[in-house]
């Protein structure tokens with residue numbers, strides 16, 4: 001689609017493809033590996049046409065072996081390549097758990113070997129994928145020193161963070177939200193850009209309370225903020241964009257400004273990223289708080305399939321509104 | 331149950347097709363042996379001795395309570411890692427496992443570095459971050475072992491993939507124990523490497539035990555090499571106590587990989603002569619089996635062959651032994667003199683610098 005000025009709007013999904021294409025064009029060390037990414041173009045068509053352009057070996061179809069995919073990426077990365085591995089769905093990253101937590105995460109610490117790899121993980125619910133095609137796997141890896149995790153919420157960040165991840169010398173888990181793939185789009189700059197890893201962004205300013213979130217929930221938060229504004233509550237929304245390393249400064253700055261804070265994520269609540277954010281705020285900005293730190297997150301269950309169950313499970317605008325009104329009343 | 335494997339093979343069981351379609355012999359052939367130059371054989375003998383002397387010293391240090399963590403040796407299995415490492419070029423890469431001290435030494439890791447690592451010193455290759463044989467150095471073409479057995483096999487395949495992508499003729503050799511071959515990563519790696527004909531050689535040290543678990547409780551096949559058939563991967567079985575046989579088998583497989591013909595699996599039959607680690611008395615291993623394998627010690631075997639071929643005499647062996655003991659003494663002095671890391675150094679190096687160019 002084009003805008004009034006004639007500029008092309010790019011979806012979140014196309015932004016990911018563009019980042020891969022640009023990095024492959026510029027850097028011969030970059031190659032892709034994963035299941036069905038070549039001839040077929042990937043389960044979500046991110047790499048459609050890539051094999052024609054870059055050949056069978058740089059867009060490598062692998063056996064159904066997540067551990068081998070990540071392990072091979074690690075080996076090739078240590079030998080100077082820049083592999084980008086695709087998990088067909090983020091859920092299957094559990095099959096490669098060892099390679100990520102034991103090999104990739106620990107190599108530089110133990111013996112100084114950098115592991116410059118990107119693991120693309122299409123994640124998240126809202127697409128009726130059920131218990132095995134909807135997971136938010138970030139908490140497992142969030143707890144593992146040595147891994148970086150990014151989770152863009154916009155097409156701009158999807159492109160810029162993927163380019164940064166490919167150029168980074170560490171293992172980066174790139175969480176791309178399936179619900180956002182074709183639902184959001186924007187005009188991207190013509191010129192090249194990179195979004196640095198480790199920088200959160202205040203995506204809406206407000207002085208009454210802060211909401212800290214990432215991924216698809218950024219859009220839920222913004223919608224809620226719009227409604228709250230009409231009620232006279234100005235909610236600030238912080239999009240983390242990167243989960244590790246976390247931009248704690250931006251979080252604390254917002255909390256100090258509003259004195260009230262809510263953390264929102266699509267992942268289940270217990271032991272989730274929100275728990276860590278709440279702990280950091282409690283430790284470092286307790287004196288600034290005028291109310292409890294609230295977590296809005298999915299209940300502690302697997303992701304259910306049936307539409308009413310899934311709709312209940314995933315945090316929604318109403319959940320945020322309710323929590324925000326309660327918090328604002330303090 | 332504990333029939334020595336070599337005898338079993340002599341009954342005609344256990345021989346597996348090798349790459350050329352011929353039956354591989356456990357003992358190598360006379361012609362094979364004549365392919366090894368005197369200087370090379372003597373050099374491998376030196377590494378066998380150095381490995382033995384170094385690990386014997388590790389055992390002593392362990393018993394003295396001077397090693398904070400565990401200690402693992404390749405006692406009686408030194409020929410495997412010396413043999414395969416010696417067959418490689420300088421720019422090739424290894425991904426060894428915990429019975430491969432010989433390979434580290436052949437690739438240029440010094441006994442001083444190893445002892446410093448064991449003693450947790452800052453001068454060890456991991457600066458005290460990791461212990462025992464968990465060490466690596468990409469400049470010397472060594473991918474560090476991770477405890478999780480077989481995890482480094484997909485990594486080795488990936489290193490080989492990098493070489494293939496860049497059109498380089500470098501080769502990767504990796505090794506694992508018989509127990510490690512029961513893990514999924516072993517199978518994922520062999521399958522992937524075979525499908526893509528990657529330049530990697532998979533060694534297996536079949537020392538008949540995985541900790542206390544004997545081979546027949548580890549797998550229902552009699553030869554680990556059988557596993558390779560499922561991946562259409564050529565395999566060989568060699569006498570893991572014969573350094574020359576291992577070296578020549580490695581050479582065949584490495585050259586095959588270099589020619590772009592894909593991976594090979596090499597099973598080395600041997601026996602674990604110490605406990606799983608130095609704390610383990612290994613009472614579960616029948617004494618008779620150990621007595622039997624003691625006679626097949628790889629160092630004795632190498633000496634017999636060197637003598638037979640007229641390559642060396644007993645006085646040469648004594649000279650090598652004196653030399654390695656001196657080297658280990660010096661190494662231990664270095665390790666002992668080296669500083670321990672300071673506590674806060676524990677925080678260093680979790681992440682690599684963000685955008686460093688020009689990795690290995």
Ligand SMILES: Cc1ncc(C[n+]2csc(CCOP(=O)(O)OP(=O)(O)O)c2C)c(N)n1
Nearest residue numbers: 429477478479507508509510537539540541
């Ligand atoms: C995945 C995994 N599980 C368990 C262990 C603990 N462990 C260390 S060595 C070992 C036995 C290994 O046997 P094998 O692979 O035959 O090698 P060997 O020690 O006999 O040379 C076990 C169980 C481990 N290191 N990794």
